[in-house]
Amino acid sequence: MQALKEMSFKELLKALGLGAIALVLSVEWVNWMARRLRDSRGPLKEVLFFPSPQVCIEHLFTSHMRFPCACPLPHGVKTSFSRLMEHLLSTRTSLDLCIFSFSNMELSRAIFLLHKQGVIIRVVVDREYMSITGSQIGALRKAGINVRHEMSSAVHMHHKFALVDGRKLISGSLNWTLTGVQSNKENVIVTEEPELVRPYQLEFLKLWEASDPANHRAQSLNGQLKL
Ligand SMILES: [Zn+2]
Numbered sequence: 456m457q458a459l460k461e462m463s464f465k466e467l468l469k470a471l472g473l474g475a476i477a478l479v480l481s482v483e484w485v486n487w488m489a490r491r492l493r494d495s496r497g498p499l500k501e502v503l504f505f506p507s508p509q510v511c512i513e514h515l516f517t518s519h520m521r522f523p524c525a526c527p528l529p530h531g532v533k534t535s536f537s538r539l540m541e542h543l544l545s546t547r548t549s550l551d552l553c554i555f556s557f558s559n560m561e562l563s564r565a566i567f568l569l570h571k572q573g574v575i576i577r578v579v580v581d582r583e584y585m586s587i588t589g590s591q592i593g594a595l596r597k598a599g600i601n602v603r604h605e606m607s608s609a610v611h612m613h614h615k616f617a618l619v620d621g622r623k624l625i626s627g628s629l630n631w632t633l634t635g636v637q638s639n640k641e642n643v644i645v646t647e648e649p650e651l652v653r654p655y656q657l658e659f660l661k662l663w664e665a666s667d668p669a670n671h672r673a674q675s676l677n678g679q680l681k682l
Contacts, residue, residue, distance in 0.1 A: 499646055500645075503642070510536075515541065545619060547574070555630055556632050558587070579614075582605045603667065624648075628643075
């Protein structure tokens with residue numbers, strides 16, 4: 456009887472072991488299939504059009520909401536704006552922004568949250584538009600986020616693009632304003648295609664260096680010395 460019990464126990468262990476192996480193999484198989492499906496579609500390519508209807512996006516900021524949100528906006532609705540926010544909030548390490556006009560409070564809330572999470576954020580903005588009414592640039596600087604502005608007042612830094620973790624590009628006509636999101640006809644492309652992402656990375660670095668205040672001061676001093 457004891458031998459039978461021991462055998463049963465051993466067999467039970469064996470069966471559990473086999474079950475665990477089968478589970479691991481099936482998870483691996485599902486992952487492999489998902490990878491194949493993703494690879495067959497190529498890198499991420501997505502197009503978002505605006506205006507975007509106003510819906511509640513509170514769940515994007517508070518993933519562990521204990522109670523259903525009580526705000527009057529529609530819930531559980533995906534929009535171009537909620538998708539844009541999902542892409543931005545997916546940032547894990549670095550976010551580089553070139554934004555002509557930035558006054559949208561929900562977008563700035565996302566930037567503050569990422570900053571709080573330790574994401575390294577660099578922002579290049581337009582010299583004139585950074586100080587218009589409602590601009591979030593002062594608040595970003597106050598929070599300790601690295602912001603540089605176009606040095607020339609003769610031209611605009613008119614780009615509207617974001618680089619998420621150096622591998623995802625978000626670019627289009629959309630200014631980060633309430634009007635841009637809710638009223639204007641705008642477009643945004645989101646892609647992880649390396650051939651498109653790389654030139655934007657290089658352009659960002661070029662603008663970042665060109666907007667370095669240290670360079671600007673050096674140029675001013677040179678100018679004064681020449682005089
Ligand atoms: Zn709500």
